[in-house]
Amino acid sequence: MAANAVKARTIELPTRSLKGDFALEILDLDLPTATEDELQAFDAICRSSPVVVVRNQKLSAAQVMKVSERIGKVSAQHRVGPHPEFPAITILSNKKVNGEYIGTPNAGRSWHTDGTTYAKLGLTTMLYGIECPPEGADTLIADAVAAFDALPKARQEELEQVRVVHSRTHLIQKYNRSVLTPEDFERMKDVIHPVVVCSPIDGRKSFFLTNGSTKSVVGMSQEDGMKLIQELIKHTTQDQFVYSHKWKDNDVLIWNDMCTMHSATLYDETKYERLVYRTWMRPFDVVGATTALEESMSHH
Numbered sequence: 001m002a003a004n005a006v007k008a009r010t011i012e013l014p015t016r017s018l019k020g021d022f023a024l025e026i027l028d029l030d031l032p033t034a035t036e037d038e039l040q041a042f043d044a045i046c047r048s049s050p051v052v053v054v055r056n057q058k059l060s061a062a063q064v065m066k067v068s069e070r071i072g073k074v075s076a077q078h079r080v081g082p083h084p085e086f087p088a089i090t091i092l093s094n095k096k097v098n099g100e101y102i103g104t105p106n107a108g109r110s111w112h113t114d115g116t117t118y119a120k121l122g123l124t125t126m127l128y129g130i131e132c133p134p135e136g137a138d139t140l141i142a143d144a145v146a147a148f149d150a151l152p153k154a155r156q157e158e159l160e161q162v163r164v165v166h167s168r169t170h171l172i173q174k175y176n177r178s179v180l181t182p183e184d185f186e187r188m189k190d191v192i193h194p195v196v197v198c199s200p201i202d203g204r205k206s207f208f209l210t211n212g213s214t215k216s217v218v219g220m221s222q223e224d225g226m227k228l229i230q231e232l233i234k235h236t237t238q239d240q241f242v243y244s245h246k247w248k249d250n251d252v253l254i255w256n257d258m259c260t261m262h263s264a265t266l267y268d269e270t271k272y273e274r275l276v277y278r279t280w281m282r283p284f285d286v287v288g289a290t291t292a293l294e295e296s297m298s299h300h
């Protein structure tokens with residue numbers, strides 16, 4: 001066999017830790033001109049680190065799609081703020097054209113997790129910052145594995161039994177995203193997920209929590225269930241578990257939603273304009289549309 005028949009993947013990209021093993025920055029990588037070996041190393045880092053940052057990237061919308069497609073199956077998002085040419089990109093921005101917002105101006109400003117209403121879990125979120133305010137607008141990401149680890153064993157075992165009803169219609173109504181028709185309610189079925197899941201990064205146990213889509217806890221009264229979820233979110237989002245991303249223009253920020261929670265933060269919208277592209281990537285082996293949201297998106 002020729003020596004080069006099996007091509008060893010020997011490339012290692014230089015990285016530095018931003019917060020322990022939780023958040024890494026990849027150094028000296030230019031995604032649009034990277035070699036296939038470099039891109040494979042990039043893929044490997046995205047699979048093995050909950051949070052990945054790559055700075056100084058000049059990406060067109062088409063290139064944002066290309067990078068996203070390496071990480072997973074790019075998925076439809078909410079019906080608000082799609083990029084006109086690439087609807088799988090959601091525009092997060094306070095910019096206006098002819099008096100209309102070009103994207104969604106206030107997404108995700110409480111602790112939450114993306115992709116909780118899919119029947120089959122597993123989502124990676126990527127944000128690409130094109131115009132970033134010089135102060136404020138930090139993205140906070142909490143380490144839900146470390147938060148789980150920090151609890152006593154007996155409490156962990158109790159919580160492993162807890163299951164949560166996640167509801168897309170509840171989420172949409174809570175934030176008044178759009179008026180739902182009876183057909184929407186029929187199509188967007190609630191799903192149930194455990195509050196403790198295995199992180200796809202390393203198989204360790206992680207909390208899986210969110211504010212938005214949480215409708216109730218199985219077997220608990222509404223009040224007790226929501227109290228428990230709020231208590232766990234408060235625990236998980238304590239400062240010691242949180243990486244705070246301070247944006248610079250042309251930053252790429254990627255995180256795995258199975259082992260984290262995240263929150264946007266405020267900035268002075270009278271003073272600054274912000275323009276960020278968001279993509280959502282599901283596991284490559286997800287078959288077809290598994291939620292009504294995706295089915296409805298495919299007709300829009």
Ligand SMILES: [Fe+2]
Pocket residue numbers: 108112113114262
């Ligand atoms: Fe989010």
